[in-house]
Amino acid sequence: MDLRLDVLLAILGMAAVTYASRAGGYAVLRVVRPPPFVQALLRHLPGCLFMAYVTPPLLAGGAPVWAGAVVVVAVQIAVRNIGAAILGGVGVTWALHAALGLGG
Amino acid sequence: MWRGFVASIPLWVGMLPFGVVIGVLSAAKGLSFLETALMTSIVFAGSAQLVALEMWADPAPILAATVATLVVNIRMAPMGAALAPWLDRLRGWRLWGSLATLVDHSFAMAIAEQRAGGRDAGYLLGNGIGIWISWVVTVLAGHLGGGLLQVPPGHPLFFASIAAFLSILVPLWRGARVDALPWVVAGLVALAAHRAGWPVPLPLLLGTFAGAGLGAWIEMRGRGAPGWK
Numbered sequence: 001m002d003l004r005l006d007v008l009l010a011i012l013g014m015a016a017v018t019y020a021s022r023a024g025g026y027a028v029l030r031v032v033r034p035p036p037f038v039q040a041l042l043r044h045l046p047g048c049l050f051m052a053y054v055t056p057p058l059l060a061g062g063a064p065v066w067a068g069a070v071v072v073v074a075v076q077i078a079v080r081n082i083g084a085a086i087l088g089g090v091g092v093t094w095a096l097h098a099a100l101g102l103g104g
Numbered sequence: 105m106w107r108g109f110v111a112s113i114p115l116w117v118g119m120l121p122f123g124v125v126i127g128v129l130s131a132a133k134g135l136s137f138l139e140t141a142l143m144t145s146i147v148f149a150g151s152a153q154l155v156a157l158e159m160w161a162d163p164a165p166i167l168a169a170t171v172a173t174l175v176v177n178i179r180m181a182p183m184g185a186a187l188a189p190w191l192d193r194l195r196g197w198r199l200w201g202s203l204a205t206l207v208d209h210s211f212a213m214a215i216a217e218q219r220a221g222g223r224d225a226g227y228l229l230g231n232g233i234g235i236w237i238s239w240v241v242t243v244l245a246g247h248l249g250g251g252l253l254q255v256p257p258g259h260p261l262f263f264a265s266i267a268a269f270l271s272i273l274v275p276l277w278r279g280a281r282v283d284a285l286p287w288v289v290a291g292l293v294a295l296a297a298h299r300a301g302w303p304v305p306l307p308l309l310l311g312t313f314a315g316a317g318l319g320a321w322i323e324m325r326g327r328g329a330p331g332w333k
Contacts, residue, residue, distance in 0.1 A: 006164040007139050013170030014156060015146040021177040023203040026184030026191055036327070039182075040320035045312060046179045047276040047283055048290035048319065050269045052311025053155065055291030056298040057266055065263055072267045076274040083121040085271035086264050094260040 064100065068093030108213075108230025115209055116238040123239055125264040126153050127246020128253075133160040137247055144243040148236055149207065151272060152176040154265055159304040172305045175312060183211045190218060190225035198229060205232025285322065290315025 034042075058069055072089035076082070130140040135157075147153055155176050156169040184191065184203055191199060202225070210231040217227050277283055294311025302310075 002136050003138050003142070004164070006166060007135065008142075010156075010164040010166040010169045011139065011143045011147065013166055014143065014152065014173040017170055017174040018147050018149050018152060018177045018180075019204060021174065021180045022184060022206045023200060024184075025181030026188060026203055029181060029185035030188050037320050037324055040323045041316050042178065042182060044283075044286055044316035044319035045175065047273060047278075048286055048315030049155075049175060049308070049312040050151070050273050050276070051287045051290040051315065052294035052308050053158075054266050054269045054273075055295050055311070056307065059295065061263075061266075064260065065266070068260075068263050068267065069270055072270045073274060076271040080275070082268065082271045083117060083119065085274075086121040086125065086267045089267035089270070090261060090264050093263040097260045 064093045064096035067096055105224070105226030105230035107224065108210075108217075108227035108232075109234045110230075111213055111217075111227075112210070112231045112234030112238075115235060119235070119238050120242050121264070122150055122268055123242025124246035124249065125268055126150060126157065127243040127248070128250030128261070129154070129157045129265060130243070131247045131250035133157055134162060135160075135247075137244070137251075140247045141240070141244060144240050145236075147173070148205070148239060149173070149177055149180075150239070151269070154268060155305075155308070158265060165304075168305050172308065175309065180206060180208075180211075187211070187214060187218070187228065190214070190228060193225050198226070202229040202232065205229060205236050207232065207235055210235055282319070282323075286315040286319030288315075289318050 033039075058065065061069075068089040071092045072085045075088040076085040079085075126144070127140065130143070135143070143153060152173040155172045156165075159165055159168055159172065183206055187206075191202065194202060206228070210228055213231055214228040290311045292311075293314040294307045297307035297310050
């Protein structure tokens with residue numbers, strides 16, 4: 001049950017910028033309209049961020065991971081539920097991993 | 105407020121696997137139960153926690169985790185502005201508490217309710233509180249389970265965090281004309297920086313801003329607005 005100082009500081013930093021994003025949007029954007037380029041950049045940030053995140057591990061992943069990725073996207077499109085998509089993808093990856101004798 | 109809370113209940117089941125992934129990952133990265141509980145309850149942002157935890161190390165990467173969280177969560181800034189018609193009617197803890205519980209799901213439901221003519225601003229807070237409770241409970245359950253199972257690194261279970269990001273990407277897709285090029289560039293730049301051995305979170309940040317900058321530049325050019333000068 002320990003709480004280390006470095007971990008605490010990292011969590012407080014994360015919490016501070018998160019609350020600033022939530023409350024600051026209401027407090028600031030209501031009054032000041034940022035230039036159109038910044039607004040467009042903000043709209044593009046989430047998609048690009050997650051793409052930047054998944055591309056390296058996806059390409060390094062091998063066949064079980066690629067099959068799992070296809071299943072995740074297909075399930076998400078079909079039922080629009082993150083939980084179901086994760087379960088389906090992990091299930092397929094895990095099954096292929098085991099079937100190919102990679103352990104796990 | 106109560107109606108918002110009730111409306112969040114169907115989301116709880118969908119949240120379960122994502123919360124468990126965060127909990128298992130927290131345990132695998134050596135976070136104690138107390139630290140996990142604190143992060144989950146006061147940060148309360150699944151994708152930001154996932155990004156930060158993936159780059160977690162000992163000692164904790166204070167600056168990297170904070171910067172990565174800001175990049176992930178800055179997307180929520182326009183949400184508060186969009187909900188202003190409701191939020192303007194709130195004061196004190198109801199206003200700032202509603203903003204503290206704002207997440208993608210509660211935003212989506214509140215906007216839908218607002219467009220349907222809903223006038224109860226407490227809907228957002230009730231919905232957010234419901235999601236918050238289920239989030240904290242599922243993450244802590246995942247932490248306890250992950251601590252018991254001792255999942256080894258490289259286990260297919262860890263594909264769950266990639267799967268979570270992929271499923272978040274699907275509703276973000278606004279069509280090939282807007283997103284295809286920025287997304288490909290974001291992925292390729294991140295990959296190049298990663299292969300070059302640059303430290304986290306540089307590949308993530310470079311890829312994100314290369315893609316988003318390109319996307320914004322294309323939009324400005326298409327509009328003929330000189331906003332990018």
